[in-house]
Amino acid sequence: MHCRKCREKAVIGLPRHNAAFCKPCFNEFVHDQVARAIKSERMFAPQDRILVAVSGGKDSLALWDILLKLGYRADALYVDLGIGTYSTKSREKAERFAETVGKPCGATLLIHTVQEEEGAGIRELADLIHRPTCSTCGTIKRYQFNRVAVERDYDVMATGHNLDDEAARLLGNVLHWQEEYLDKQAPTLPASLEGFAKKVKPLYRLAERELAAYAVLNRIDYIVEECPMAKGSKMLLYKEVLNRLETESPGTKQAFYWGFLERQTKARPAPASMAEKDQAVLHPCMTCGQPTTADICSYCKMMARAKAGAPH
Amino acid sequence: MHCRKCREKAVIGLPRHNAAFCKPCFNEFVHDQVARAIKSERMFAPQDRILVAVSGGKDSLALWDILLKLGYRADALYVDLGIGTYSTKSREKAERFAETVGKPCGATLLIHTVQEEEGAGIRELADLIHRPTCSTCGTIKRYQFNRVAVERDYDVMATGHNLDDEAARLLGNVLHWQEEYLDKQAPTLPASLEGFAKKVKPLYRLAERELAAYAVLNRIDYIVEECPMAKGSKMLLYKEVLNRLETESPGTKQAFYWGFLERQTKARPAPASMAEKDQAVLHPCMTCGQPTTADICSYCKMMARAKAGAPH
Numbered sequence: 001m002h003c004r005k006c007r008e009k010a011v012i013g014l015p016r017h018n019a020a021f022c023k024p025c026f027n028e029f030v031h032d033q034v035a036r037a038i039k040s041e042r043m044f045a046p047q048d049r050i051l052v053a054v055s056g057g058k059d060s061l062a063l064w065d066i067l068l069k070l071g072y073r074a075d076a077l078y079v080d081l082g083i084g085t086y087s088t089k090s091r092e093k094a095e096r097f098a099e100t101v102g103k104p105c106g107a108t109l110l111i112h113t114v115q116e117e118e119g120a121g122i123r124e125l126a127d128l129i130h131r132p133t134c135s136t137c138g139t140i141k142r143y144q145f146n147r148v149a150v151e152r153d154y155d156v157m158a159t160g161h162n163l164d165d166e167a168a169r170l171l172g173n174v175l176h177w178q179e180e181y182l183d184k185q186a187p188t189l190p191a192s193l194e195g196f197a198k199k200v201k202p203l204y205r206l207a208e209r210e211l212a213a214y215a216v217l218n219r220i221d222y223i224v225e226e227c228p229m230a231k232g233s234k235m236l237l238y239k240e241v242l243n244r245l246e247t248e249s250p251g252t253k254q255a256f257y258w259g260f261l262e263r264q265t266k267a268r269p270a271p272a273s274m275a276e277k278d279q280a281v282l283h284p285c286m287t288c289g290q291p292t293t294a295d296i297c298s299y300c301k302m303m304a305r306a307k308a309g310a311p312h
Numbered sequence: 313m314h315c316r317k318c319r320e321k322a323v324i325g326l327p328r329h330n331a332a333f334c335k336p337c338f339n340e341f342v343h344d345q346v347a348r349a350i351k352s353e354r355m356f357a358p359q360d361r362i363l364v365a366v367s368g369g370k371d372s373l374a375l376w377d378i379l380l381k382l383g384y385r386a387d388a389l390y391v392d393l394g395i396g397t398y399s400t401k402s403r404e405k406a407e408r409f410a411e412t413v414g415k416p417c418g419a420t421l422l423i424h425t426v427q428e429e430e431g432a433g434i435r436e437l438a439d440l441i442h443r444p445t446c447s448t449c450g451t452i453k454r455y456q457f458n459r460v461a462v463e464r465d466y467d468v469m470a471t472g473h474n475l476d477d478e479a480a481r482l483l484g485n486v487l488h489w490q491e492e493y494l495d496k497q498a499p500t501l502p503a504s505l506e507g508f509a510k511k512v513k514p515l516y517r518l519a520e521r522e523l524a525a526y527a528v529l530n531r532i533d534y535i536v537e538e539c540p541m542a543k544g545s546k547m548l549l550y551k552e553v554l555n556r557l558e559t560e561s562p563g564t565k566q567a568f569y570w571g572f573l574e575r576q577t578k579a580r581p582a583p584a585s586m587a588e589k590d591q592a593v594l595h596p597c598m599t600c601g602q603p604t605t606a607d608i609c610s611y612c613k614m615m616a617r618a619k620a621g622a623p624h
Contacts, residue, residue, distance in 0.1 A: 174486055175557070175564060177571035237560055241553045245487070248549055252487060259489040 012213050015250035023217050030214050033205040034066050041188040043200040048155035050074040051197075053145050054097075054109070056090030058215040058222040059160030061097050063203055065220055067158070068105045074158070076102065077148050079141050080113040082121025083229060090223040097220065110152075112144050118303065120310075122229070128309035129302055133229045136302065143299035147290060149197035156191075161201040164208040167253040168238035170260055186264060192282055195291040207253065208239075324525050327562035335529050342526050345517040346378050353500040355512040360467035362386040363509075365457050366409075366421070368402030370527040370534040371472030373409050375515055377532055379470070380417045386470070388414065389460050391453050392425040394433025395541060402535040409532065422464075424456050430615065432622070434541075440621035441614055445541045448614065455611035459602060461509035468503075473513040476520040479565040480550035482572055498576060504594055507603040519565065520551075 001010040003022035010020035021029055037043065044050060050067060054060040054076040067074040078094040080087050091111070098109035115121050118140065120128070126136040149157045166185065173181045191198040203211065215222050230236060245252045284290070285297035292298070313322040315334035322332035333341055349355065356362060362379060366372040366388040379386040390406040392399050403423070410421035427433050430452065432440070438448040461469045478497065485493045503510035515523065527534050542548060557564045596602065597609035604610070 175568045177568075177575055179575075234561075237557065241556055244553055244556075245549065249546075256487045256489075263489055263491075 011217065012210075014210065016207070016246070016254055018250075026213070026217065030062075030206060030210065031066060031070060034063075034202050035070060037187060037202045037205050038200075041186070041200070043158075043188055043202060044072070044156045044198075046072065048073070049153070051110075051145070051149045051152070051154040051157050052076040053141070053157065053159045054078050054094050055160070056093035056223045057160070058220065058224075059162050059165075059203060059208070059211050061093070061160075061220050061222050062211050062215050062218075063158060063160040064097070064107075065101060065218065066214075067202070068101065068107060073107075075108045075110065075154070077110045077112065077145060079144055080111060080115070081137060081140075082113070082115040083123065083227065086223075086225065086228055089225075093221055093223050097222075101220075110148060112148070114140060117144075118306070120306065125302075125306050128306040130309075131302075134233060137229070139298055139302055143290065143297070146195075146197050150195055150290075154197065156198040156200055158200050158202055160203055160211075162203045162206050162208050162211055163253055163257060164239055164242065165235075166201065166204050167242050167257045168235050170257055171238045171242060172234060182264075186261065192291060195284070195289075196282070204257070323529065324522075326522065328519070328558070328566055330562075338525070338529065342374075342518060342522065343378060343382060346375075346514050347382060349499060349514045349517050350512075353498075353512070355470075355500055355514060356384070356468045356510075358384065360385070361465070363422075363457070363461045363464070363466040363469050364388040365453070365469065365471045366390050366406050367472070368405035368535045369472070370532065370536075371474050371477075371515060371520070371523050373405070373472075373532050373534050374523050374527050374530075375470060375472040376409070376419075377413060377530065378526075379514070380413065380419060385419075387420045387422065387466070389422045389424065389457060391456055392423060392427070393449060393452075394425070394427040395435065395539065398535075398537065398540055401537075405533055405535050409534075413532075422460060424460070426452060429456075430618070432618065437614075437618050441617040442621075443614075446545060449541070451610055451614055455602065455609070458507075458509050462507055462602075466509065468510040468512055470512050470514055472515055472523075474515045474518050474520050474523055475565055475569060476551055476554065477547075478513065478516050479554050479569045480547050482569055483550045483554060484546055494576075498573065504603060507596070507601075508594070516569070 001013055001020045002008065003010045003025050004019040005025040005028075006022060008022040008025075011023050012026055013020040050072055052060065052064045052067065052074050054064055056078070060076075064074060064076050076094070076098065078091060080091050094109060098107070102109060114125070118125060122137050122140070123133055125140075126133040129136065145157055148154075166187075170182075170185055172178075173185065187201040187204040189199040206214075214220075226236070242253055242256075281293050282291040285292045285300055286295050287300040287304075288297060290297055290299070294301075296304075313325055313332045314320065315322045315337050316331040317337040317340075318334060320334040320337075323335050324338055325332040362384055364372065364376045364379065364386050366376055368390070372388075376386060376388050388406070388410065390403060392403050406421060410419070414421060426437070430437060434449050434452070435445055437452075438445040441448065457469055460466075478499075482494075482497055484490075485497065499513040499516040501508075501511045518526075526532075538548070554565055554568075593605050594603040597604045597612055598607050599612040599616075600609060602609055602611070606613075608616075
């Protein structure tokens with residue numbers, strides 16, 4: 001197997017592109033895909049300050065790595081959920097990467113510790129409010145990433161969602177025809193005028209397998225285990241099913257998600273009108289001031305329930 | 313396990329309905345589902361003459377059986393594709409059912425033999441025109457069913473597509489965002505003014521597994537093997553994947569296909585305007601007179617290519 005570009009010995013084959021690459025050409029391919037995503041979806045400009053949501057996993061660390069290599073001003077935020085050794089290990093990975101790769105580029109790692117700030121780990125919080133751990137975690141992470149991005153004046157928040165993540169999420173939304181969620185599956189969600197940071201997914205053109213290869217080839221030390229809370233999750237089932245389809249027909253995930261995006265582009269309201277729409281329904285939470293469609297935002301409601309449920 | 317209706321011993325459990333039934337109550341359930349489909353999708357009226365497309369398999373024979381038991385005037389058409397013992401056996405099943413169940417109800421089985429009418433079996437035809445067997449078969453069956461329905465003045469053509477068939481087809485269309493096909497996935501397609509018979513799928517509310525149970529419980533002798541030409545087909549792959557999802561979350565197929573139909577109903581043009589739209593683009597084939605969007609219909613083009621390719 002030879003590299004499609006330079007004819008050297010290839011280190012990875014990409015069936016969906018009917019191509020194979022050596023290490024330098026593969027890195028170039030990955031960087032190109034991210035640069036294309038940033039440009040075509042108008043994610044950010046060279047002078048913008050970016051906040052990357054890192055988990056210690058391959059995708060988010062690869063994203064931070066790529067953005068720094070492409071010359072962007074990218075800091076990162078790690079949310080420590082307090083899930084035993086999983087959190088300890090993943091935090092170490094994020095900190096080590098920040099020290100060895102981030103710092104030399106002048107980039108900073110911010111850390112939010114749920115145990116300290118919310119007063120309990122994610123599992124205890126979920127128990128207290130009688131909700132699944134993953135949805136509790138989602139609420140906290142969305143809230144804290146947005147708060148930090150807005151309070152510290154970042155222009156945009158970037159997450160490491162890859163093609164597999166987006167295709168799996170799309171499959172779930174399509175299987176249940178979740179109109180409202182379908183509307184929000186674009187790789188760029190504009191900032192709302194009322195306090196939601198702009199959110200982007202620069203890895204949506206790259207498959208999970210490609211990001212794992214990028215991390216390994218570039219010696220990014222990441223946590224390999226899935227979050228122990230995610231076992232048996234619907235997303236893992238959707239990924240499994242899409243992998244089965246991808247094996248039979250390479251390119252299925254890409255056709256599915258990119259095809260959806262093309263279709264949405266035709267029907268999607270322009271970012272300006274979307275911000276206007278948001279403005280019409282969003283207002284500051286009466287407790288914390290962050291944007292919400294209700295009187296009290298879901299994070300503050302959750303924390304109030306957790307406090308009420310906690311032993312006195 | 314007890315029957316949900318009469319508390320007798322159940323013979324089948326239906327996880328997606330969180331129910332179980334004894335034989336008489338299960339038959340009632342199946343008949344009810346078909347009656348609901350016919351009514352809610354305005355498929356046909358008691359006096360209409362129906363032509364059922366039968367293959368010798370469980371779905372189409374069960375459909376014919378149910379329509380006759382519900383008191384409808386339903387004849388059937390079997391297309392003999394000339395696929396060795398598979399065709400011989402499936403034809404026998406259709407003929408035996410016609411003799412034992414159809415005839416006492418005054419219903420007739422019509423037979424179209426590809427070898428005689430088209431001059432060669434389906435495999436030879438596919439070879440001659442260098443196209444996949446399944447697409448050649450689809451073209452011939454669609455053409456012949458429509459021709460017979462129109463020429464013999466049937467009011468409507470009914471096929472045995474079940475929930476699994478429709479969900480699998482929908483998955484394929486959604487994975488590739490086939491807009492045009494998505495528009496035609498309704499269980500009732502109105503007749504076009506220019507010569508397409510009305511087409512309906514009265515089994516779209518019933519799963520494959522339920523129809524297999526109905527056939528076995530009612531001693532309908534059907535051909536169990538899949539068509540040997542369908543091996544490795546995309547439809548079988550989509551069904552496998554949907555079965556995986558259904559096992560984890562009973563009701564997934566139903567939510568997926570029925571949810572799609574609800575969504576389409578909101579956006580779907582009324583039958584009248586659809587017929588008008590068809591009228592604008594369809595006109596008689598210059599060779600055979602059946603409706604087509606081109607000068608020559610795809611069946612006549614195919615047959616011309618087969619003749620040109622045949623050894624002289």
